[in-house]
Amino acid sequence: MDFERLLSRAIETGASDVHLQVDAPPMLRLGNSIRHVEGPPLTEAEMQAFLGSIVPRHLADDLAGSASRGLDFSYAMPSGGRFRCSAFRTRGRFGITMRIIRTSIPSIDVLKLPKVVHDIALSRRGLTLVTGTTGSGKSTTLAAMIDLINENFRTKVITVEDPIEYLHTNKKALVSQIEVGSDTTSFDQALRQALRQDPDVILVGELRDVETLRTALRAADTGHQVFSTVHSANAPQTIERIIAMFPVNEHKLLLAQLANSIEAIISQRLITTRDEKRRPAIEILRGGPVTAKYILDGKISELANYLQMGEAGMQSFDQHILAMHATEEISGTEAMRFASNPEAMAMGLRGIKRTAGIA
Secondary structure: OOOHHHHHHHHHHHOOEEEEEOOOOOEEEEEOEEEEOOOEEEOHHHHHHHHHHHHHHHHHHHHHHOOOOOOOEEEOOOOOEEEEEEEEEOOOOEEEEEEEEEOOOOOOOOOOOOOHHHHHHHHOOEEEEEEEOOOOOOHHHHHHHHHHHHHHOOOEEEEEEEOOOOOOOOOOOOOEEEEOOOOOOOOOHHHHHOOOOOEEEEEEEOOOHHHHHHHHHHHHOOOOOOEEEEEOOOOOOOOHHHHOOOHHHHHHHHHHHHHHHHEEEEEEEEEEOOOEEEEEEEEEEEHHHHHHHHHHOHHHHHHHHEEEEEEEOOOOOHHHHHHHHOOOOOOOOHHHHHHOOOOHHHHHHHHHHHHOOOO
C-alpha cells in the first residue's frame, strides 16, 4: 500500500477523514458518507509498518506495547499535508482515523459562522467555550478565532493542544503553541506555566479535569482571554458538565468565577448541505448579568429559552437550522435530523413553506 499517495489523494478529493483498518480497504469520508478506495484490504503488517513510521517518538513504546489505549497525535507528510490522528485497537488489531487539517486556516466568514463569533473573538476578555461532539469542527472554529486575534492585535497568544492541529504563524501577535506529550506532560502543567509567560490570550485544547478547569477559570477571572472546548451538546449542558466537576469545598468560589467569566458558549453540529458539503449549525449563549444570575441561581435549564430571545447575537440551534433551510442551504430532512425540538422544527418548516407559497 502506497500510504503517501493515498493521503495525497484524500487531500486532493476534499475528504475530511481517512479510515484505515486491518482486513478492510482504505476508506475516505466525503461529505457525510464513507467511501471505499479501490484496492485490497490492509494487512496487519502494512498497518503496523505505517503506524510505526508516523507515530511520534514519545509514543513509540505505547505502540510497541500491548496496551489497548488509543493514541492521539499529529502527523505531517513530507509533502506538506497535516493530519490529526487517532490510533486504536479493534479485536486486537490496529486501526487509525486521520482527520485532514487544511494548511490554511479558514476565516470566520469562509466557515459561514454567525457574525457575532467575530465579536466574541475580538472581545479580549472572559472564557469562551466551543462545544460539540468529536468531529463537529470545534478545532477549526477556534483556529479561525485565534487567527483573527493574530491579525488584529499586538498580543501574546499561548495554545496548549493535544495534539497541535493548525499551525499559526506570527502576524501582529506572538503565538506559542505547546503540544501535550512532546512539549509538556499535561494540560494543567502547561497552563500553569503559561500564566508565567506573560500571555494575553490562552487556548486550552480541552477542559479534561478539575485542575485544568480551576486554572482556566482563575486565568479568565484575572483578565486573560481564555478559549477551550467541552464535549457537550449545547450551552446548558456545557454549564452543567462544568459544575459537576467542581469539588464540594470549592463549589461556591468556582461557580462565581464561572458565572462572571463566561464570554460565550458556542455549540456546533455539522450539517450536510444540498451540495454535499458540511457546514456548522451554531448555538450561541453570551455571558453577562442575566446569564450570570441564571447560573448562580441554579436555573441552568432556563438558559435555553433565554438565548432564543436573540440578544447580543444569541441564537438556538433550531433558529439557525431554520435560517439555513429558509435560504435553501439544507433540506428539510437534514433540518429535522439535527433539530433539538423536532415538533417545533416541523411547525417552523411548514411556516417557511406557507410564506414561500409552497403547497
